[in-house]
Amino acid sequence: MQNNTRNICVLRLSALGDCINAYGLICAMKKASENISVSWVIDSRFASLFVDSNGNELVDLIKADIKNQGILKTFVSLRKRLKHKRYDYLLNIQTSIKASILSLCIKAKTKIGYDKQRSREGQRFFVNKIIDTPQDPHVLSGFLSFAKSIGLDEIKPVWDFCLTKNELTKAEELLNTDKKVFCISPASAKSIKNWTVDGYSAIAQYAHEKGFDVVLLGSNAEKEKKLCSDIESKLSFKCNNLCGKTSLRELCAVVSKSSLVLSPDSACMHLASAQNIPVIGLFAIHNPNRVGAYNFRDIEVSVYEQEAAKELKEDNVSWRYRVKNENAMKNISISDVKKAFDLAVSKYIEV
Structure with missing residues (x-):
């Protein structure tokens, strides 16, 4: 039987409010199809919000300890962890140069970044596809445009923090x-x-x-x-x-x-x-x-x-x-x- 699962990596390190909105995108994508697997590269300072009191991760978290390790050591450790991992899509929903540098550690067939209005700090040089410009300027609407770019049209954000x-x-x-x-x-x-x-x-x-x-x-x-x-x-x-x-x-x-x-x-x-x-x-x-x-x-x-x-x-x-x-x-x-x-x-x- 053919495996139709789409493996997606979301790259959003910070800030905490943006990570909360990113989680709304992630939950929406997972709800849209049971054949979607999502990993999330996130700043380790904010990862605990997405791990319940029993130690269960709400999504596959790939923690980046940039504050303590610096960008170079974080890059090396992330590359080592993801050495044998392949994704269908990388959704790079953070425009900082730090995020773009770390995106080099992530092997994906399609690396998606922001449209020309939103792209900053040279992100366009690290991706091979850009989203369509969303009509709504809200940050979360921009995130949802990434889902649309991989065929998940008209999804709405949803959050489940699985509070015990x-x-x-x-x-x-x-x-x-x-x-x-x-x-x-x-x-x-x-x-x-x-x-x-x-x-x-x-x-x-x-x-x-x-x-x-x-x-x-x-x-x-x-x-x-x-x-x-x-x-x-x-x-x-x-x-x-x-x-x-x-x-x-x-x-x-x-x-x-x-x-x-x-x-x-x-x-x-x-x-x-x-x-x-x-x-x-x-x-x-x-x-x-x-x-x-x-x-x-x-x-x-x-x-x-x-x-x-x-x-x-x-x-x-x-x-x-x-x-x-x-x-x-x-x-x-x-x-x-x-x-x-x-x-x-x-x-x-x-x-």
Whole structure:
């Protein structure tokens, strides 16, 4: 009997939010056909999100430890691991030169890269096929165009983090409430994309008055812990500060048990959207049409358009333009976020 399995390698190293969106592509491809096998080359820092508490990988993970090994040692170890592996397709959905260098270790009949509008850092010299230009500028729509390029038309992103009973129980213990849960994940990987302490604390207070338990989320990074601590210090009530107290899997489970999330452009925003948890995304630096919460664009709050137009002194702004004003996020008003909160509650939470 002929083996019709198509072996696909997805190359997406980082960042965590993009990896979450990449997982939506991977799950969609696997759902589209039982004759698809997928391996994923990913930065080892983010791989743990895709391994359940029993040690089972959700997809065949090929970890690249670039941060500790550097690009040269990572290249050598990756080439050794993949020496006897052959793929039908390489989907190189990251345009960085590091990703392109590592793609040389991956043997594939067809190596697919971005269209001319999206390709950067010489990626075109490392591929032999490019995707059609997607009409939608969103990062995830670009990912889905790679699936279309190998004949998987009209698929929609889908995510299954396979949270175990133990992981969900731990999340319930961490939350320790029977009330509706409002999570604030205030920090992005880049501080320039964070909103203000006064803004976050005002919305936390507003949510508390509406009957929500307020939970603060974040990594173990000192700047994130300080931000959450500063927010907590301004509240008139005791919130549940879980910043630095969860692994990536535990964070995923906590978000899955939430009613509503508030976050700037961050991994937690994408994690909520991926699990169909309403999330209010906050934007000023990057275009939300490109990086917004894929499933909840209707409740985002953005001043990006105004800020970009002011800098360029024109209304016709490129979809990939990055706002330069480091104080742009301060122009998001508390009243607009309250309106988004009320809309989210009425549309997604209240019965």
